[in-house]
Amino acid sequence: MSASRPRTLFDKIWDSHVVERLPDGTCILYIDRHLVHEVTSPQAFEGLRMAGRKVRRPDCTIAVADHNIPTIGSRVPSDIKEEDSRIQVQTLEKNVVEFGVPYIPILDVRQGIVHIIGPELGLSLPGTTIVCGDSHTSTHGALGALAFGIGTSEVEHVMATQTLLQKPAKNMQVDVSGTLGAGCSAKDIVLAIIGKIGTAGGNGHVIEYTGDTIRALDMAGRCTISNMSIEAGARAGLIAPDQTTFDFLRGRQFAPKAGAFEQAVAYWKTLPTDPDAHYDTVVRLTTDEIAPMVTWGTTPGAVVPVTGVVPNPADEPDEAKRAQMNRMLEYMALTPGQALQDVPIDVVFIGSCTNGRIEDIRAAAAIARGRKVAAGVQALVVPGSGLVKHQAEEEGLDRILLEAGFEWREPCCSMCLGMNPDKLTPGQRCASTSNRNFEGRQGPNGRTHLVSPAMAAAAAVTGRLTDVRQLG
Ligand SMILES: CC(C)[C@H](C(=O)O)[C@@H](O)C(=O)O
Ligand code: SF4
Helix, strand or coil: CCCCCCCCHHHHHHHCCEEEECCCCCEEEECCEEEECCCCCHHHHHHHHHHCCCCCCHHHEEEECCCCCCCCCCCCHHHCCCHHHHHHHHHHHHHHHHHCCCEECCCCCCCECHHHHHHHCCCCCCCCEEEECCHHHHHHHHHCCEEEECCHHHHHHHHHHCEEEECCCEEEEEEEECCCCCCCCHHHHHHHHHHHHCCCCCCCEEEEEECHHHHCCCHHHHHHHHHHHHHHCCCEEECCCCHHHHHHHCCCCCCCCHHHHHHHHHHHCCCCCCCCCCCCEEEEEEHHHCCCEEECCCCCCCEEECCCECCCHHHCCCHHHHHHHHHHHHHHCCCCCCEHHHCECCEEEECHHHHCCHHHHHHHHHHHCCCCCCCCCEEEECCCEHHHHHHHHHCCHHHHHHHHCCEECCCCCHHHCCCCCCCCCCCCEEEECCCCCCCCCCCCCCEEEECCHHHHHHHHHHCECCCHHHHC
């Protein structure tokens, strides 16, 4: 492959990590960083054990438990009540010792959701390849890393070889331009993107997000967008590194230090897509298409501006889509034409690897300040990591939220998915800052409306889905 051909950011990272290209185009890619959690690693470690193999590069591997940890009460693994959860966490703690893998203990302040702590600790760096047995590994693409979610057998393969077999992806550009309107955030951008291209819109592609709206976002916002690339069907998301990225990484625990950092920046500056590089698919949005968004169905693409109404399946010409809409409305207990803002909610969840960063908690606290959670509503705020929690407490955000009647919890995936005690009960309706609204995702027969942190806080104080712009 000629080095002079204009290349995308994706092409550059890919080319620099190919160990071998097989005749059918499949490549063996070198993996720089392997993030490990308790859910998808037990069989992988077991496979190594059976084959008598080691983890080849423990120094490039780091483990943390996040999905199964309670956010309240004892966080000591042997105290976890649910058996599967307890076994997964205890198994991870046993495996990391046996295989010499660095591990962030649950009671360490750096513990948190794997996709929050990667960027936060400087483990996720521009131009690198990052994998994790978790679909939202796309998050790390916000720093200009090629980051894939992988399956458990691939987790074992990476542990054993530090490489991964991958077919090349197609390049997709999603360009967003304009100044974001009042009350809008990165979450609204990505929900609008998925609403436009659909949950299969990115199939087979790696999405690179470009445009002045993306450039203006801080790292938290960029992470939110890249995180949900997977909900658009894409293999990964990418945002070219720039000064915002470099400033964010400087001084972080695992980022290069001193002169090595400046050298790294010089390399990182060569990564952005060359002028005239080819994208297989291009999608453009302007901020005129973005309002505070809310999902009404059970896929992230079933989304409308909060000022909108529940769509009518009768208007959908495609029979299969119409049937799916009917099913979604039945599950969500909504009727066509109903105004979203009239929909009462029972629970609010602010957290997850999509929106569990300090900036998200600040946005929620700004709405909560001086207000009260509506009667009958349970509102959880779950920081994405111990460091986020600590920072929020330094800033007094916990007190603002507690005074308003929100619960302030310990870091974990929490109510993003029902793998720990934080679950919806059947029929409960939740305004959630997480990324998936699938049937039963937050608990059996729970109903999820995906929103931004500010929108979630607004729903908490009014007791219904609410246009945050009305709260000023
Ligand atoms: C449990 C894990 C494998 C899963 C994933 O891959 O994404 C989870 O994190 C999720 O968000 O559904
Ligand atoms: S916070 Fe949610 S989406 Fe993120 S890793 Fe945990 S379960 Fe998956």
